[in-house]
Each structure stands twice: as structure tokens, then as C-alpha cells.
Amino acid sequence: MTVSVPPAVTHDAPHSVAVADTHASTEAAHGEGGGGLPQFEFQHWFGQIVYLILLFAILYWLIAKVFVPRLRGVIDQRAATIADAVSAARQVQAEAAGQAEAAKAEVEAARASSRSTAAAAKARVTEQANARAAQEEAVVNARIAEAETAIGRTRDAAMTNVASIASDTAVAIVERLTGKAPTGAEAAAAVKGAA
Numbered sequence: 001m002t003v004s005v006p007p008a009v010t011h012d013a014p015h016s017v018a019v020a021d022t023h024a025s026t027e028a029a030h031g032e033g034g035g036g037l038p039q040f041e042f043q044h045w046f047g048q049i050v051y052l053i054l055l056f057a058i059l060y061w062l063i064a065k066v067f068v069p070r071l072r073g074v075i076d077q078r079a080a081t082i083a084d085a086v087s088a089a090r091q092v093q094a095e096a097a098g099q100a101e102a103a104k105a106e107v108e109a110a111r112a113s114s115r116s117t118a119a120a121a122k123a124r125v126t127e128q129a130n131a132r133a134a135q136e137e138a139v140v141n142a143r144i145a146e147a148e149t150a151i152g153r154t155r156d157a158a159m160t161n162v163a164s165i166a167s168d169t170a171v172a173i174v175e176r177l178t179g180k181a182p183t184g185a186e187a188a189a190a191v192k193g194a195a
Contacts, residue, residue, distance in 0.1 A: 163188070167187040167191045170182075170190055170191055
């Protein structure tokens with residue numbers, strides 16, 4: 001690669017000669033005349049291979065001893081976190097299923113208890129209603145018996161009066177028809193015989 005330097009405007013000739021000498025020595029030092037890239041020249045391959053092996057070894061050691069263990073640690077920690085979360089979720093799910101079963105059993109027990117309580121209450125109410133009906137029936141029967149007794153007494157009293165009225169009526173009829181009054185005992189016997 002040629003670097004062209006513009007001619008310096010100087011009034012001093014020795015200075016321009018020094019610049020030209022420096023330019024020429026720089027071109028010679030860079031191998032201006034050799035051509036090609038130095039990395040493709042066979043004489044530089046050994047050094048390049050040594051540096052390549054050295055860099056490869058350093059990168060391999062860094063990857064094997066630093067980066068991969070850290071990456072493996074992160075992956076293992078992530079896997080452990082996921083496994084713990086899955087395990088916790090399964091445990092919570094199992095607990096929830098157990099609680100659901102327990103709640104279902106409690107609901108069934110509560111239903112059975114409410115049914116038995118309702119049946120007991122119904123039986124108690126029915127028993128109380130039957131007892132009250134029996135008491136009221138006993139009161140009604142007692143009143144009917146009292147009424148029948150009162151009716152019987154009234155009937156007996158009326159019958160007693162009917163017999164005496166019939167006997168008095170028979171005496172009056174016989175006396176009017178025959179003109180002679182029968183005795184009270186004869187009239188009572190006649191009324192009893194007619195009944």
C-alpha cells in the first residue's frame with residue numbers, strides 16, 4: 001500500500017530530503033515489494049497455529065470450567081424450580097380433591113341429619129296432634145255423655161210426667177164417659193198395660 005504524501009511546501013531543502021528518505025524506508029519496512037497478505041505466507045503459519053491453539057485452549061477452558069457450569073447450574077435450578085412447582089401444584093390439587101371429598105361427605109351427612117331431624121319433627125308433630133285430637137275427642141265424648149245423661153234424665157222426667165198425665169187423662173176420660181172416676185192405681189195400671 002502506497003501512501004502518497006503531498007509535497008510539503010517548505011523553503012528548506014534538507015527537510016524535504018529527510019521526508020523522502022523516511023517515506024522510502026517505511027515502504028521498505030512494510031514489505032511493499034513482497035505483495036500478498038502475511039497470514040497466507042507460509043513463514044507466519046507456525047505462529048498463527050500456536051496462537052490459534054492457545055486461543056482455542058483458553059476458550060475451551062473458559063467454556064468448560066466457567067460458562068457451562070454456570071449454564072448447567074441455571075438449567076438445573078430452573079428444572080428444580082419447575083419440579084418443585086409441579087410437585088406443589090400436585091400436592092395442592094390432591095389436598096383440594098381431599099377437601100372436596102370431605103365437603104361432599106359433610107354435605108351428605110348434613111342431608112341425612114336434616115332428613116332424620118325432619119322425620120323426627122314430623123313424628124313429634126304428628127304425635128302431638130294425635131294426643132291433642134285424643135284429648136279433644138275425650139272432652140267431646142265427655143260432653144256427649146253428659147248431654148246424653150241430661151237428655152235421659154229429662155226424658156225420664158218427661159216420661160214420669162207423661163205417665164201421670166196419661167193416668168190423669170185416662171181418669172178424666174173414664175169419668176166423663178162413665179160418670180164414675182176410677183182410682184189412681186187402676187188408672188196407672190191401665191196406662192202401663194197400654195204402653
